[in-house]
Amino acid sequence: MPSSLLNLYGFTRAELGTLVAGWGLNAVHAARLWKYLYLERVVEFAAMEELPLRVRTRLEAETTLGLLATSRETRSSDGFTRKYLLALEDAHRIETVLMRYKGRTTACISSQVGCAMGCVFCATGQMGYTRHLTAGEIVAQAVHVDRVLWHTAEENPALSESDHSSPHHRHERLRNIVLMGMGEPLHNYDAVMKAVDILCDGAGMGLGAKKITLSTVGVVPGIIRMTDEKRQVCLAVSLHGATQAERAALVPAARKWTLDALMDACRYYTTKMDRRIFFEWTLIDGKNDGPDQAHAVGALLKGMAAQVNLIPLNPTSGYAGAPSNNAKKFQDILAGYGLPSTVRQRRGIDIGAGCGQLAVADASA
Template identity: 70%
Template sequence: MSPTPTNFYDLTRDALLALVASWDFSATHGARLWRYVYLEGVTDWAAMPELPVRFRAKAETEFNFGQLPVAIETHSADGFTRKYLLALNDGRNIETVLMRYKGRVTACISSQAGCAMGCVFCATGQMGFIRHLTAGEIVAQAMHVDRVLRETLAEATPALAAPEDNSPHARHERLRNIVLMGMGEPLHNYDSVMTAIDILRDGSGLGLSGKRITLSTVGVVPGIIRLADEERPVHLAVSLHGATQEERAALVPAAKKWPLDVLMDACRYYIAKRERRIFYEWTLIEGKNDTAEAAHAVGRLLQGQEAQVNLIPLNPTAGFDGEPTGQAAAKNFQAILAEYGLPSTVRQRRGIDIAAGCGQLAVARK
């Protein structure tokens, strides 16, 4: 029985070059293969003429490109958002979202099938945990979005499609931003997520800047500390949602394992070690955590930190009966945060009609 081919997307460039060297081929061939795949979007062996035939024959037997087939593609009425139900090779499915904004494209990608954190207002948390994704399955989502952008360039509006320069990256509408805010808890799948980030940041490939990658956690304290100690160049977003231990634990069950005071210590450690701000996420639920009292509590909790608060009006899910905060209450919340020197934004809602918004991603269990 022949061995199972390696998913190319699982390999960092260094790992690829080491593997190629073990075959007694030049590292130059491995580097060129990397550029074909990540810079030019080529996965057809016959379309890699700069690689020697003998090398291509060997690579074709050793690798597969773990592209994730699209089971369902859904377009939002907003005209800027697409959601993809992608099929994993074990029959499971995950969801990935493409969001267009003026001057940039963002991919919201998943790190797990399901989620073990159980946040009560989150559809992924309501479905429970199924399994971790491999690094290659995480990378494949970004590559899917990149491929879509290549294929739909002619359909894009001139303002979005026009390249900003003559570099190879400007040949098509680029994927510029990654948010690890899809299905799953990224810091619960730390090693695979960080390997995927290393692959996506590689300058010989997609070359995404760490400043354009945001990782969102429900507050996995060991992961936050490790992220700080390893000095990973990504933005950190922490889902807060409650400014007291009791209030937070009612919405975020993980708070029982990592209490609020322990989480705040970890966040302060991260800020001091990395010398960068944390983005705190606060889902605004009408009549529950959107009051002036709640805003003052957030202000007191975060005052003095290098922080920004991202306010997210609740998105509907079948398993939670709360309502989103109105515009006036959200603005009042912002004004109170400003009194404590805390900048804030209200998240622009995208794809709500196709359940592509924050907290809405979920698939049926099998």
Template identity: 65%
Template sequence: MKPAPVNFHDLTREALRLQVVRWGFSPVHAARLWAYVYLEGLERWADMPELPVRFRAKAEGELAFPRLPVATETHSADGFTRKYLLALADDRRIETVLMRYTGRVTACISSQAGCAMGCVFCATGQMGFARHLAAGEIVAQALHVDRVLRQASCNLVGYKGPGPTSRGERLRNIVLMGMGEPLHNYDAVMTATEILCDSAGLSLGTKQVTLSTVGVVPGILRLADEGRPIHLAVSLHGATQAERAALVPVAKKWPLDELMDACRYYIAKQQRRIFYEWTLIEGKNDSADNAHAVGRLLQGQNAQVNLIPLNPTAGYGGAPTGQDAARRFQQILREYRLPSTIRQRRGIDIAAGCGQLATLPP
């Protein structure tokens, strides 16, 4: 039986070049194929006339361009957010979010179906873990958002053919903050990041990619040692071991002291800032004492704190901190020379906010 075609989106540009050379063809054809797919948004061999017929015949039997079908598309009343429930080949589901901001479009993409980390206020964590996503399944989410934007651009100028246009929005940022723990699926996530940031493809640039982790210490250390220049965001949520472990069970495996050592190592090795995420839960971790504890914990680090008022989920009964209390928390952080932002709430009405992504198993 002939093996199934390889998912094109699993391949880095170098892996594709090597494959094409193994077939006995020029690497020039690999470069042109890569540009057709990632620069021009094409997926049909008939739309790639510059590739020789003999090469296309070989590649068509060896490579596939599988899309993730849209099971459900939901638009937020805020007018800036769309959520896509995407179907995987094994009939599991993942969620991807398109978010518009002034001057940029961001895709929030998933790295796993479900999550093994079990954060108590997170809908994905409440689901449990199903499986890792392959690199191509991660890339396909970004490509889906890119296609949506390309189509909107084409409609804007009345263009009906394939490929990019000169007007309209393009995908600018990727946040690996969707379903799953990216550092739990390290190799696939890094391969996907390499593909998405390739200068000959979507060319997002590592400055446009942010990876959010709940604190997987070995992954943070590996990220530092490998010199991966993407932005790192660490979900903190508690400034003592006991408080953090109550919200983030994985803190029992990687205690707060060990996590802080890893973060300081990352900052020193990479010479770059870490973003700490703090979900503000009314009456739980939003007091002045909590803010001072965060300040003492992070003082002196090259760090920024992203304050995120809790988003509601069915499995957790906490309430979000109000704006006045959030600003007081932020003011205390300034006393420790810690910059901070209060996360702009987007897509809450369609459960597209941080911690809200979830699907029912098939």
């Protein structure tokens, strides 16, 4: 059963101050506690030596650090990707991925145990939905990856501070997050956005909102709410089909939020936010990778502030589709409509860490 203890990673800095003040303690202790959580990366209250014993005793009695235990770590043969199977307090499990690219390190974060959206080519969708993650559980995944990077640096002290060419250089920090792991982020809107606020706090991990990308299957009310709240995270929309029928065959959520409604929400976003949207298109051989589909995408998105990310289909146990070799032809057609596009760099495919591959066979095992 879940513990009744308060997960400290689920508190904003202001809420942490309110908690400490409610205990009749000086606010300076909240500031020190925040530092221990996000800058010192402590794993136990005993390591918080600047906090008086009475404060640490109260913390141990009523709160938990909320760190996620690693059930399994898997490293890809590509040398740049690690996948972590993380255990939650209630025995459910989720997957989080660390990916290294030239000049940046990215964490792929989960927002739910499983997913209710049911996209046919997605392993998470195939496993079904169990529950939402709390804000603290979402934040703890980023903390986990940041701690991995911190320990990697500590294990390589001979590396020069100026040696930025090495992926293990001493001051490597997590600076990019993609909410593209298990789950639909906009289905768990409040917890996800609270986690974003915590991660972007300049006194903590200090991530820039524009360094966080949220990927949605097209939850229209969430896109509209993001827009009205002027959320600065980058928005990526999984499209995969350029007509209502084609999209609904791959993305069941399209039956609830139609393509027309989705496009209206996206135009509302780009107009009010004055920002572009990333549209994700998984290329499936013989289904949505031909010139007719490329022209349909171009016509659908023409004139919108948009970029198309083409994603080679990754293998999953529940979908028999084949990856496409038509990415370059698809890009050339999109360019004719004035639409920039990129082909997603494949990482961690051999360990099931690629786009659409995250899943836990038994999330509560």
